[in-house]
Amino acid sequence: xxxxxxxxxxxxxxxxxxxxxxxxxxxxxxxxxxxxxxxxxxxxxxxxxxxxxxxxxxxxxxxxxxxxxxxxxxxxxxxxxxxxxxxxxxxxxxxxxxxxxxxxxxxxxxxxxxxxxxxxxxxxxxxxxxxxxxxxxxxxxxxxxxxxxxxxxxxxxxxxxxxxxxxxxxxxxxxxxxxxxxxxxxxxxxxxxxxxxxxxxxxxxxxxxxxxxxxxxxxxxxxxxxxxxxxxxxxxxxxxxxxxxxxxxxxxxxxxxxxxxxxxxxxxxxxxxxxxxxxxxxxxxxxxxxxxxxxxxxxxxxxxxxxx
Amino acid sequence: xxxxxxxxxxxxxxxxxxxxxxxxxxxxxxxxxxxxxxxxxxxxxxxxxxxxxxxxxxxxxxxxxxxxxxxxxxxxxxxxxxxxxxxxxxxxxxxxxxxxxxxxxxxxxxxxxxxxxxxxxxxxxxxxxxxxxxxxxxxxxxxxxxxxxxxxxxxxxxxxxxxxxxxxxxxxxxxxxxxxxxxxxxxxxxxxxxxxxxxxxxxxxxxxxxxxxxxxxxxxxxxxxxxxxxxxxxxxxxxxxxxxxxxxxxxxxxxxxxxxxxxxxxxxxxxxxxxxxxxxxxxxxxxxxxxxxxxxxxxxxxxxxxxx
Numbered sequence: 072x073x074x075x076x077x078x079x080x081x082x083x084x085x086x087x088x089x090x091x092x093x094x095x096x097x098x099x100x101x102x103x104x105x106x107x108x109x110x111x112x113x114x115x116x117x118x119x120x121x122x123x124x125x126x127x128x129x130x131x132x133x134x135x136x137x138x139x140x141x142x143x144x145x146x147x148x149x150x151x152x153x154x155x156x157x158x159x160x161x162x163x164x165x166x167x168x169x170x171x172x173x174x175x176x177x178x179x180x181x182x183x184x185x186x187x188x189x190x191x192x193x194x195x196x197x198x199x200x201x202x203x204x205x206x207x208x209x210x211x212x213x214x215x216x217x218x219x220x221x222x223x224x225x226x227x228x229x230x231x232x233x234x235x236x237x238x239x240x241x242x243x244x245x246x247x248x249x250x251x252x253x254x255x256x257x258x259x260x261x262x263x264x265x266x267x268x269x270x271x272x273x274x275x276x277x278x279x280x281x282x283x284x285x286x287x288x289x290x291x292x293x294x295x296x297x298x299x300x301x302x303x304x305x306x307x308x309x310x311x312x313x314x315x316x317x318x319x320x321x322x323x324x325x326x327x328x329x330x331x332x333x334x335x336x337x338x339x340x341x342x343x344x345x346x347x348x349x350x351x352x353x354x355x356x357x358x359x360x361x362x363x364x365x366x367x368x369x370x371x372x373x374x375x376x377x378x379x
Numbered sequence: 380x381x382x383x384x385x386x387x388x389x390x391x392x393x394x395x396x397x398x399x400x401x402x403x404x405x406x407x408x409x410x411x412x413x414x415x416x417x418x419x420x421x422x423x424x425x426x427x428x429x430x431x432x433x434x435x436x437x438x439x440x441x442x443x444x445x446x447x448x449x450x451x452x453x454x455x456x457x458x459x460x461x462x463x464x465x466x467x468x469x470x471x472x473x474x475x476x477x478x479x480x481x482x483x484x485x486x487x488x489x490x491x492x493x494x495x496x497x498x499x500x501x502x503x504x505x506x507x508x509x510x511x512x513x514x515x516x517x518x519x520x521x522x523x524x525x526x527x528x529x530x531x532x533x534x535x536x537x538x539x540x541x542x543x544x545x546x547x548x549x550x551x552x553x554x555x556x557x558x559x560x561x562x563x564x565x566x567x568x569x570x571x572x573x574x575x576x577x578x579x580x581x582x583x584x585x586x587x588x589x590x591x592x593x594x595x596x597x598x599x600x601x602x603x604x605x606x607x608x609x610x611x612x613x614x615x616x617x618x619x620x621x622x623x624x625x626x627x628x629x630x631x632x633x634x635x636x637x638x639x640x641x642x643x644x645x646x647x648x649x650x651x652x653x654x655x656x657x658x659x660x661x662x663x664x665x666x667x668x669x670x671x672x673x674x675x676x677x678x679x680x681x682x683x684x685x686x687x
Contacts, residue, residue: 179477180481180648180651196651202477337497341496341504
C-alpha cells in the first residue's frame with residue numbers, strides 16, 4: 072500500500088518529508104520512480120501527464136494538490152472507479168476569504184488610486200464608497216465561497232450569492248442557477264469562486280458585465296478560463312466595468328505582452344489568493360489516506376458528472 | 380435656544396440643511412453670523428478661533444465635528460462648565476475598523492509590492508505572511524479601538540490591545556498602561572487609534588519601534604503629532620520597521636517636499652480612514668441636543684483632565 076506523488080516540473084520532495092512527518096509509517100513514492108505499480112492505491116497529482124493514472128491496477132483515490140481538480144476531472148484516462156477528491160485545508164478557506172474581502176476593501180477605499188497619488192506626490196481626497204453602496208455577489212457557494220459569503224455578511228457587507236442549487240447562508244441573499252440575471256442585477260462587485268466546468272468555462276463575458284449594477288467590478292479567483300479576456304478589456308474601456316482584480320489567468324504566468332499589464336483599472340496578483348501550507352496539506356492527505364484504509368467516507372469527493 | 384456651527388474655511392451650509400432635515404424645529408446659526416449670543420447653548424466646532432466659545436453666556440455643550448476633540452480640549456478659553464463631547468457615528472466606527480483591517484491585509488499579502496510589479500510587468504510570487512505570523516497590537520481601546528480589536532479577533536487575527544486601564548475584549552489579549560513594553564514585545568503591526576493627549580504626543584518613536592516583534596509595521600490613524608516623523612524614516616532605513624501606513628500627519632496636507640512621499644515602504648492616504656456621513660452626524664447632534672434639553676446624560680462626554 073503506498074501513496075504516489077505526481078507533479079512534473081515541481082520539487083515535490085519537501086512535500087514528501089511533510090507527509091512522512093505527519094505519519095512516519097506512510098510509504099510515499101515520487102513519480103516516475105515507482106518500485107511497484109501494484110502497491111499504489113492513493114495518488115496526489117498536479118499537472119499529471121495523460122495516460123498515467125491508468126497504470127496502477129489497485130488505484131482507489133486520486134487527490135488534487137490544490138483546491139481546483141479540473142486537471143483530474145478532465146483526464147479521461149483515469150479509470151471510472153477511481154474516486155477523485157480535492158484538498159481543502161483551513162488555511163486555504165481563510166486565505167481565499169481574506170483575498171476577496173481585502174480586494175473589496177481596496178475597491179471601496181481607492182487603494183490603487185491612492186498608491187498612484189503617493190508616487191506622484193498628490194494629496195487629494197477621492198470619493199469613497201461605503202459597504203452599503205456596493206453589493207458583493209459571490210458566484211460559487213461551495214466550501215470556499217460559502218465561508219467567504221458568511222464572513223463578509225457578518226462583517227457588515229451586503230452579500231449576494233449564486234450557486235447551482237439554492238443555499239441557505241446566514242445574512243446572505245442566495246440565488247439558484249436559473250436566477251442568475253436577478254443575482255447580477257443586485258451585484259456591484261462580481262466575485263468568481265467557481266470551479267472550472269463546461270458551464271463556467273467562458274462564463275464571465277460582456278453579457279454578464281452588462282447586467283451588473285453600476286458601478287461594477289470583477290474579482291476573479293476561480294479559474295482564468297472562466298473569463299473572456301477581450302470582453303474584460305472592452306468593458307473597462309467602455310466604462311461598463313470600473314475595475315477588476317485578477318489572480319488567475321488563461322495562461323500563467325501572464326505573458327509580458329498581455330494587454331492586462333497596461334491597464335490601471337486591473338489589479339494583478341500572480342495566483343497567490345491562497346498558498347497552501349504544506350504541513351496542513353500533508354495532514355489532510357494523511358487523514359484522507361487513513362480514512363480510505365479504514366473504509367470511511369473520504370472528504371471533499373468530486374462528482375465527476377457535475378465536474379466539481 | 381439655538382445651535383451654532385463654527386467651522387472657518389469650510390462650507391458648513393449643507394450640514395445645517397442636514398440638521399434641519401433631522402429636526403425642522405432646530406434653530407441653527409453659522410458663525411460669525413449670530414443674531415443673539417445669549418440664545419446659543421450648543422456649539423458644534425471644528426478649528427474654532429480661540430476666545431470664541433467664551434462669548435456665549437448660556438453655552439452648555441461644545442461638540443467636536445469629528446472623532447478627535449483635541450482642538451476643544453486644548454482651547455483654554457472654553458469655560459470650565461461647558462461640557463465637551465465628541466460625535467461617534469456607527470459609520471465612523473465601521474470605517475475606522477475597515478481601514479485598519481484592510482491595511483493589515485495589504486501588509487500580509489504584499490499589495491503595494493504587487494501593485495509595483497504590475498506597473499513593471501513582473502509576475503513573481505512573493506513570500507506572504509499568514510494571520511498567525513503577524514500579531515496586531517491596537518493602541519487605544521476606546522469605542523473605536525475596542526470595536527476594531529473585537530472584530531479583527533473574530534476574523535481570526537491574533538490581536539493584542541493596550542489602554543490606560545485594563546479592558547476586557549473577547550478574543551483579545553489586553554494590557555494596561557504600565558504593561559506597554561510587554562504589549563510591544565508581542566506586537567508586529569502597531570496600530571495607533573489613540574486620542575491626542577500630553578501622554579500620546581510624540582509617543583510613537585524609535586524606542587517604541589525597537590521594542591516591536593520582527594517583522595514590524597506601523598499603522599497610524601490616531602493623530603499626526605503622535606508620531607516622531609524623523610524616527611519613522613530612521614527606523615525604515617535601518618530595517619527596524621518594514622513598512623508604515625499613515626492616514627494622519629503633523630501638517631496636513633502633507634507638504635510636497637516631505638520625505639514620506641519618496642518611500643516605497645510608506646502607504647499614504649489623505650486623512651480618509653473615516654469620512655463622516657453628514658446625515659448620520661446631523662442625527663447624532665440632534666439627538667444629543669435633545670438629550671441636553673431634556674436633562675439626560677450626553678453621549679461621548681470628554682473628561683477634560685484625561686484629555687479624551
